[in-house]
Amino acid sequence: MKTRELKKIGIPKGEPTKRAYQLIGYLASQGHDQKQIRIILSGIAANPAAHSDNQTYGKLAEVLVKDTYIPPETLATYKQWGKDLEPQSVQQMKNACQLPVSVVGALMPDAHLGYGLPIGGVLATDNAVIPYAVGVDIACRVKMTVLDMPVETLDQNGGKSRLVNSIEKETRFGIGSKFKNRRWHEILDEEWSVSPITKQNKDKAWSQLGTSGSGNHFVEFGVLTIDDAELGLEAGTYLALLSHSGSRGTGAIVASHYSRLAQQLHTELPKRLRQLAWLDMDTEVGQEYWAAMELMGKYAAANHACIHQHIVAHLGADILLDLENHHNFAWKEHHHGRDVIVHRKGATPASEGAIGIIPGSMASPAFVVRGKGNLESLNSAAHGAGRVMSRKKAIKTLNWKDTRKILEDKKVTLLSAGLDEVPFVYKNIEKVMADQSDLVEIIARFDPRLVKMAPHGERPED
Numbered sequence: 359m360k361t362r363e364l365k366k367i368g369i370p371k372g373e374p375t376k377r378a379y380q381l382i383g384y385l386a387s388q389g390h391d392q393k394q395i396r397i398i399l400s401g402i403a404a405n406p407a408a409h410s411d412n413q414t415y416g417k418l419a420e421v422l423v424k425d426t427y428i429p430p431e432t433l434a435t436y437k438q439w440g441k442d443l444e445p446q447s448v449q450q451m452k453n454a455c456q457l458p459v460s461v462v463g464a465l466m467p468d469a470h471l472g473y474g475l476p477i478g479g480v481l482a483t484d485n486a487v488i489p490y491a492v493g494v495d496i497a498c499r500v501k502m503t504v505l506d507m508p509v510e511t512l513d514q515n516g517g518k519s520r521l522v523n524s525i526e527k528e529t530r531f532g533i534g535s536k537f538k539n540r541r542w543h544e545i546l547d548e549e550w551s552v553s554p555i556t557k558q559n560k561d562k563a564w565s566q567l568g569t570s571g572s573g574n575h576f577v578e579f580g581v582l583t584i585d586d587a588e589l590g591l592e593a594g595t596y597l598a599l600l601s602h603s604g605s606r607g608t609g610a611i612v613a614s615h616y617s618r619l620a621q622q623l624h625t626e627l628p629k630r631l632r633q634l635a636w637l638d639m640d641t642e643v644g645q646e647y648w649a650a651m652e653l654m655g656k657y658a659a660a661n662h663a664c665i666h667q668h669i670v671a672h673l674g675a676d677i678l679l680d681l682e683n684h685h686n687f688a689w690k691e692h693h694h695g696r697d698v699i700v701h702r703k704g705a706t707p708a709s710e711g712a713i714g715i716i717p718g719s720m721a722s723p724a725f726v727v728r729g730k731g732n733l734e735s736l737n738s739a740a741h742g743a744g745r746v747m748s749r750k751k752a753i754k755t756l757n758w759k760d761t762r763k764i765l766e767d768k769k770v771t772l773l774s775a776g777l778d779e780v781p782f783v784y785k786n787i788e789k790v791m792a793d794q795s796d797l798v799e800i801i802a803r804f805d806p807r808l809v810k811m812a813p814h815g816e817r818p819e820d
Contacts (some may be wrong), residue, residue, distance in 0.1 A: 359396070360492040367396065367801055368403030369775040370420070372625055374630050377418040378743055381550055383415070427626045434460035436481075437734050440467030440793040444746075447476035459486040459636050461698050464735045466705050467793035468744025468785060473631030474617075477704035480738045482693055487648060489617035491701035493686030496613055497658035498604030500715040500725070500741075502582070502667045502681040502804065513532035521579050522773065528668040529570050529577055531774070533810040534563040534607065541668070543567060545660035550598045552649035555615050556806065558610065559772040563657055568664030574742075576720070577665060580806040587678055588801045589713070589726070596678065598804055604686065606614040608660055612654055616647040633698055641698065644678060648688075655687060681726065683707060683714040685741045700736050702728060708732070708739040708798050716798070718743045719769045719786030719807045720775060725791060726802035739778075739797040743787040749778035750796045756782055768805075775811035780783060 359382060361375055363673050369378045380398060387394050399418075406422035409415040434455040438448070447469040454475050455463055461482040469478030474490035481491050511517035530537065535814065545567070549562040570577055582598040584591055606611075620635035621627070623643075627635055637644035662682065670677060683706055691700045706714040710731030717724035722743065732738055747755075753776075761780040765772055 359392070359399075362374030363396075364399070367400045369399065369418075370625060373421045374418065376819045377421050381415065381418050395799070416548075422546045424626070427631070429456045429457045433551055434462055436465055439740075439797070440465075440790070442471070443467070444467050444471065445470045447478065448475040449456055451479050453599065453630050454481050454491070454634055456631065457483070457488075457636070459483045462736070463645050463696060464705075464738055466735075466738065467790045468704070468740040468742050470530070470745045472703060473705045475701065476490075478740060478744060479703050479704075480700040480705045480736050481701045482691075482736055483636065483701070484522075484696075484698060484751075486640045487639060487644060487651075487688050487699050488634055488701060489613055489620055489647060490605070490633045490635075490638045491703055492613070492651060492688050493560040493703045494610050494613045495604035495686055495721070496609035497655035497684050498602070498680060498686045499684035500600065500717060501600050501662040501663060501666060501682040502680070502715055503580055503599045503670060504591065504596045504681075505599065505670065505673070505679055506569040506676040506678055507673065509595050509597050511597055513579070518771070518808070521566060523769075524669045524672040525577050525579075525808075525810050527643040528672050529568060529601075529665045531570050531810065534566075534574050535569045535571065537568060540564055541568040543655050543660040543664055548614065548653060548656060550653065550806070552653055553646050555610070555612050556650050556653055559608040559611055562607065566606040566608070566659060567657075569606060569661070570601065570603045570665065570667065570812075571606055572776075574811075576775075576809060576811045577601045577669075578720070578806045578810065579808040580724075580804050582726075582800045582802055582804045586801070589681070599666060599669060600717070600804055600806070601662055603658075603661060603665075608659065609654045609658065612647075612650045616643070616650070617751040621644055651688065658684065670698075681713060681715060683712075691736075693733065700738075701737055702736075704736045704741045706741045706798075707737060708735070712737075713801075714739065714798065715804075716740055716742060716787075716791070717804075719781045720772060720779065720806060720811070721764050721770050721781040721783040722784070722787045722806075723802045723806040724806070725787075726804065727798035729798055730796065730800050732797050735797050739794050740790050743790055744784055744786040746785050747783040749776075749783075750770055752778040752780070752783045756780060770806055771808050773808070773810040775809065776814045779811055
């Protein structure tokens with residue numbers, strides 16, 4: 359019998375498969391044919407506990423009992439914001455609440471399908487960290503710099519070309535994008551040997567420092583409108599730079615490596631929960647991942663710092679204000695009377711008074727918000743508009759002609775992007791904000807006017 363046949367009858371790869379082949383060899387030597395062997399194996403897989411004391415079947419039954427997942431008697435609960443969420447993301451949230459380490463969850467109004475935990479999913483766990491509940495693009499973030507340049511620069515031929523040139527010269531987009539003349543940042547003086555993965559990939563991280571990646575990552579100029587004297591600036595309009603990206607290739611390698619280790623440690627998890635495998639925080643590997651995640655957080659921040667510093671220096675401008683927040687991360691917090699690990703995968707921290715940025719699409723506004731500290735959301739909010747269309751469907755069904763009409767109406771100049779990132783693939787950001795009015799308060803609005811993303815055809819990294 360082949361491995362995939364064993365898997366079909368309920369015998370997973372690894373030690374169970376090894377034991378199954380030993381039993382198959384013995385049964386065949388005793389004259390059992392293939393049909394009889396399949397019936398015997400199916401019976402053991404269906405109820406391994408009943409065969410654990412059998413002298414012949416016990417070794418296989420023992421490992422199958424060990425690899426049998428038993429959900430907790432009381433499942434974690436979650437609250438959902440937004441009524442029109444895709445069923446797959448809701449199911450992923452329900453799945454996450456079946457873990458024995460799960461305490462409580464929340465689902466944001468921009469939620470859509472992700473690896474393990476949905477994007478827009480928030481999950482508090484007991485002394486455990488889930489690599490895929492943090493996310494592939496660890497510490498992905500949004501950063502805004504308000505400049506002392508006039509808003510009219512966006513509409514002046516000479517001024518606009520200066521802005522375009524600053525983006526084109528001072529960052530890079532796409533898979534594997536890097537600088538020939540590398541950027542420097544204090545992050546390189548950090549301790550990169552906290553994990554063998556970060557140690558091995560430090561040079562890769564350095565080469566990509568100051569780059570923007572692919573997928574939904576962007577660098578854009580636009581108009582920031584402040585109605586009241588918020589954020590330390592007078593009411594009015596300002597020219598601002600907004601970027602969205604994360605920890606690039608090194609962060610993705612960290613995520614995949616430790617998720618693979620977690621899955622190897624939790625072979626009992628059924629397929630639907632496999633990508634939610636966790637690392638115990640009391641173990642060496644759990645602490646190692648945590649240290650690597652925190653380093654990637656600092657690296658992602660350094661990435662944005664380089665992008666903004668170099669663009670601002672290119673323009674010879676002064677900075678009036680800097681704002682920044684991140685998602686795809688885990689925090690040690692206290693909720694519901696206990697210490698927990700809060701995973702915010704594609705969710706913005708929104709504790710009372712916390713300032714955050716929630717972007718829409720290339721043709722819709724981003725909002726600067728102040729958190730309301732809603733305990734039911736674990737002090738969280740949406741991190742963007744959220745997708746309503748898969749990348750494959752977007753490329754197959756959408757076109758640039760219709761996209762250009764929207765961009766022209768919104769006075770947006772698009773330097774480059776993929777067809778899978780055009781406005782049609784996203785939810786209405788105004789509705790998303792309305793759905794979470796109890797989570798955040800809007801204090802300023804940013805309208806994109808000059809946008810650059812990875813060119814069409816680039817594979818997404820997030």
